[in-house]
Amino acid sequence: MNPYPAMLVPPAIRTIDPYMPSKPDRHLMAAYGIDTLYRLNNNENPLGPPPGAAAAISGLRPERMAIYPSGDAYDLRGHIAKFLDVSPDQVVCGNGANEIIQFVISAYCGPGDNIVTGDKTFAVYEWVAEFSGVEARLTPMKDHGFDPDAMLAFMDGRTKILFVCNPNNPTGTYWNGQTLEAFLRAVDGRAMVVVDEAYCEFVDRPDFPDAATLLDRYPNLLVFRTFSKVYGLAGLRIGYLVGHRDAVYDVCRTRIVYSINAAAQAAAMAALGDTDHIHRTREMVADAKCYLTGALKGLGLPVIAGEGNYVIGGLPFNDQLAYRRLIRRGYMVRTMTSFRFPNHIRITLRRRPVMEGFVAALAAVLEKIT
Amino acid sequence: MTLGSMCQLKAGLEDLPRAMAFVETAGRHHAMAVDAVRKLQLAAEEVITALDPGTDLEFAVAAGADRTRLTITCHGRGMDLAAFNLAWRPDPETMDTGLGLALASRYVDAFALEADAGGRLVLQFGVDTPYDGSVTPPPPAAPWRFYRLIRPTPQTIMAAGKHLYHRALAAKGNPRAMHPDRLAALTAGDALFGTLAEADDGRIVGCCFCIPRDRRLLDGFGPFVFTEQERRRMARDLACHTLERVARKPYSGVLTTRYDGDCFPAEFFIPARRPTAGPTGGGGAATGTTVWHFPLADDAGGPLHYHVAAEPFIREAATLQDLPRQMIRLSDADLAAVTGDGASVFSTALDRGERAAMLHLLMPGTDLAANADAHLAFFAQEEIALCRFFLDLGRPGDAALIPVLVERGFAPCLLLPGGGRGDLLVLERLSDASACGVAQGGA
Numbered sequence: 001m002n003p004y005p006a007m008l009v010p011p012a013i014r015t016i017d018p019y020m021p022s023k024p025d026r027h028l029m030a031a032y033g034i035d036t037l038y039r040l041n042n043n044e045n046p047l048g049p050p051p052g053a054a055a056a057i058s059g060l061r062p063e064r065m066a067i068y069p070s071g072d073a074y075d076l077r078g079h080i081a082k083f084l085d086v087s088p089d090q091v092v093c094g095n096g097a098n099e100i101i102q103f104v105i106s107a108y109c110g111p112g113d114n115i116v117t118g119d120k121t122f123a124v125y126e127w128v129a130e131f132s133g134v135e136a137r138l139t140p141m142k143d144h145g146f147d148p149d150a151m152l153a154f155m156d157g158r159t160k161i162l163f164v165c166n167p168n169n170p171t172g173t174y175w176n177g178q179t180l181e182a183f184l185r186a187v188d189g190r191a192m193v194v195v196d197e198a199y200c201e202f203v204d205r206p207d208f209p210d211a212a213t214l215l216d217r218y219p220n221l222l223v224f225r226t227f228s229k230v231y232g233l234a235g236l237r238i239g240y241l242v243g244h245r246d247a248v249y250d251v252c253r254t255r256i257v258y259s260i261n262a263a264a265q266a267a268a269m270a271a272l273g274d275t276d277h278i279h280r281t282r283e284m285v286a287d288a289k290c291y292l293t294g295a296l297k298g299l300g301l302p303v304i305a306g307e308g309n310y311v312i313g314g315l316p317f318n319d320q321l322a323y324r325r326l327i328r329r330g331y332m333v334r335t336m337t338s339f340r341f342p343n344h345i346r347i348t349l350r351r352r353p354v355m356e357g358f359v360a361a362l363a364a365v366l367e368k369i370t
Numbered sequence: 371m372t373l374g375s376m377c378q379l380k381a382g383l384e385d386l387p388r389a390m391a392f393v394e395t396a397g398r399h400h401a402m403a404v405d406a407v408r409k410l411q412l413a414a415e416e417v418i419t420a421l422d423p424g425t426d427l428e429f430a431v432a433a434g435a436d437r438t439r440l441t442i443t444c445h446g447r448g449m450d451l452a453a454f455n456l457a458w459r460p461d462p463e464t465m466d467t468g469l470g471l472a473l474a475s476r477y478v479d480a481f482a483l484e485a486d487a488g489g490r491l492v493l494q495f496g497v498d499t500p501y502d503g504s505v506t507p508p509p510p511a512a513p514w515r516f517y518r519l520i521r522p523t524p525q526t527i528m529a530a531g532k533h534l535y536h537r538a539l540a541a542k543g544n545p546r547a548m549h550p551d552r553l554a555a556l557t558a559g560d561a562l563f564g565t566l567a568e569a570d571d572g573r574i575v576g577c578c579f580c581i582p583r584d585r586r587l588l589d590g591f592g593p594f595v596f597t598e599q600e601r602r603r604m605a606r607d608l609a610c611h612t613l614e615r616v617a618r619k620p621y622s623g624v625l626t627t628r629y630d631g632d633c634f635p636a637e638f639f640i641p642a643r644r645p646t647a648g649p650t651g652g653g654g655a656a657t658g659t660t661v662w663h664f665p666l667a668d669d670a671g672g673p674l675h676y677h678v679a680a681e682p683f684i685r686e687a688a689t690l691q692d693l694p695r696q697m698i699r700l701s702d703a704d705l706a707a708v709t710g711d712g713a714s715v716f717s718t719a720l721d722r723g724e725r726a727a728m729l730h731l732l733m734p735g736t737d738l739a740a741n742a743d744a745h746l747a748f749f750a751q752e753e754i755a756l757c758r759f760f761l762d763l764g765r766p767g768d769a770a771l772i773p774v775l776v777e778r779g780f781a782p783c784l785l786l787p788g789g790g791r792g793d794l795l796v797l798e799r800l801s802d803a804s805a806c807g808v809a810q811g812g813a
């Protein structure tokens with residue numbers, strides 16, 4: 001018997017350090033001795049799911065849980081297709097966008113291939129590439145945004161996918177339609193271009209592009225969206241991809257079927273396109289963003305605030321330290337060293353009273369430390 | 371590190387030939403030069419003949435990324451543990467000979483004494499891997515259009531190493547530490563983590579990396595930028611990537627001592643102070659070269675023992691880092707109680723190439739001051755420029771050393787949360803004649 005099963009792990013995987021998610025809220029509250037914990041760390045929607053989705057979840061019958069869900073989210077794909085005015089064959093659903101990223105990298109990349117993306121963006125593109133044995137080429141951000149010229153400069157014959165998060169998590173920058181189309185033209189079909197629109201519903205700008213409308217002209221374009229953010233269904237883990245029919249067929253080669261549970265499919269069906277919910281969320285986010293950016297600047301802190309339901313604040317001390325001090329006051333933020341922003345925290349935007357409480361807590365932390 | 375070979379021996383002349391043969395065979399297995407094997411044999415001979423005959427010893431030889439080490443482990447029971455101090459000398463009136471670790475350590479490039487988890491004493495003798503001295507200079511700086519951030523590979527880190535090696539040569543520092551082959555070996559051995567900036571023409575134009583060194587601390591190097599273009603932006607990117615790369619590793623923090631000063635992103639780090647060399651050996655805590663700390667680990671709280679001799683530094687550091695601590699001050703009256711009644715033992719890691727000694731307290735004792743003096747005298751004799759003492763403030767016996775060290779010119783430069791059983795206080799002392807290239811700013 002081999003006493004060292006770790007030796008079976010490929011050398012490239014052994015260099016990867018596992019990501020450890022934070023402990024459940026009740027553990028943190030016990031550890032820090034607090035009665036209330038406001039989650040400002042994961043960009044969740046504090047308004048929760050739209051009423052229709054909430055009703056769909058409440059209406060789930062326990063006996064239905066004994067039956068497998070649709071293996072390819074058949075009804076949901078049809079619903080999304082109708083909403084986007086595409087064919088159901090152009091839609092793939094997954095257990096959150098993370099799983100869809102894995103489908104796409106598995107479908108297009110083999111040993112020796114590479115992906116190109118920005119260096120301060122959603123880390124899962126890079127992680128999945130690395131543990132799939134695919135090189136992740138990271139180009140520095142320019143003014144906190146993706147630099148299209150740098151990304152193109154590092155493409156080569158083995159580049160299979162370019163990932164653009166639009167708007168970008170965590171910086172909130174976005175490419176307008178002109179920049180996106182110029183990029184797609186320059187790529188010229190040599191690689192797939194993934195535009196991750198996880199936060200697109202938060203953007204209320206006339207020049208923000210709807211990448212799904214470009215699918216007819218760019219068969220190498222794939223667009224990701226999620227129900228975790230504005231639709232408030234993060235706990236159910238569901239997202240989707242839309243692309244050209246042929247590209248979607250290729251992605252389906254590596255798709256895991258039956259990975260989306262029945263509750264998620266039902267809730268997503270009910271949630272999609274609830275414009276009232278989107279407007280309510282946008283209003284809450286806009287108000288909180290206006291207040292928080294002003295308050296952070298008032299505290300003398302640098303702020304990175306673009307689109308999306310989050311804001312980054314720079315601190316004059318370590319972000320891990322800020323996490324500890326703030327959680328003791330009931331506010332959990334995202335430390336940003338792991339996003340390559342040392343000494344920064346990302347704050348999810350919530351209703352004004354929560355933001356005011358957070359600012360008071362942060363002011364107290366700053367006063368004590370500085 | 372790849373495990374080479376191991377054997378069980380007994381101290382005394384009887385097993386000496388076996389010990390010599392073992393070291394020779396293991397050395398051959400690791401492709402060591404004859405004179406390097408001889409160095410390890412001499413050190414082994416010194417130990418095996420000096421310990422009480424019949425003492426169980428475990429010998430192992432292992433090749434590391436940049437050094438081959440002979441490790442000798444013994445239980446230490448019934449021995450005069452004071453003899454394991456590097457500065458120990460036999461009393462000429464009462465004994466003819468003794469454990470000559472000082473002599474044994476002279477045969478090799480590096481020596482270390484530690485205690486393992488089972489309380490056994492572990493002696494390590496290291497011989498540096500020889501590197502070719504003819505490192506070609508890097509190509510002159512040329513403009514680039516774009517750069518990207520990559521993880522170092524043994525091949526790519528060598529390009530950065532060429533820059534750093536020639537910088538160290540120019541600064542009259544220790545070029546071996548930055549030798550391209552050494553950095554490549556460390557990278558291949560997963561003992562170097564960091565980031566390189568690669569230009570669109572494939573040249574390496576900047577780097578930043580960490581090497582695990584002292585206990586739970588990472589030694590940080592850089593950022594170094596090898597071009598004149600956008601130096602600050604590139605330095606920030608390199609630092610951000612490197613800190614992210616080590617953020618999930620099991621280390622307490624990064625201590626950066628060598629970097630490009632004109633573009634160093636100080637805003638990400640906590641300044642720690644390094645003493646300057648001076649007539650008293652460098653006690654001027656506030657005026658030395660700045661070194662920089664970045665904490666990585668979360669904090670679970672706990673007791674922190676301290677002495678008034680370093681109280682302002684410790685309190686400031688604890689406040690700055692918001693450490694939830696039960697602060698326990700040791701009065702002079704407490705010192706005797708926590709130091710026990712035997713002889714103290716210092717654990718020493720000596721690196722002759724770096725001219726540096728790293729120490730911590732293996733066993734408290736009543737002779738802390740005399741032992742410290744003896745070690746400092748030994749280091750002066752051996753031309754050691756930098757002494758770094760690590761005190762685990764979770765243990766009161768360690769805190770008892772604070773006044774002893776401060777009186778001898780050590781200055782506290784870093785409080786590393788959770789660096790040991792408790793917090794680790796790092797005190798440094800530069801010798802009067804320390805060369806500017808030793809472990810200071812600039813590669």
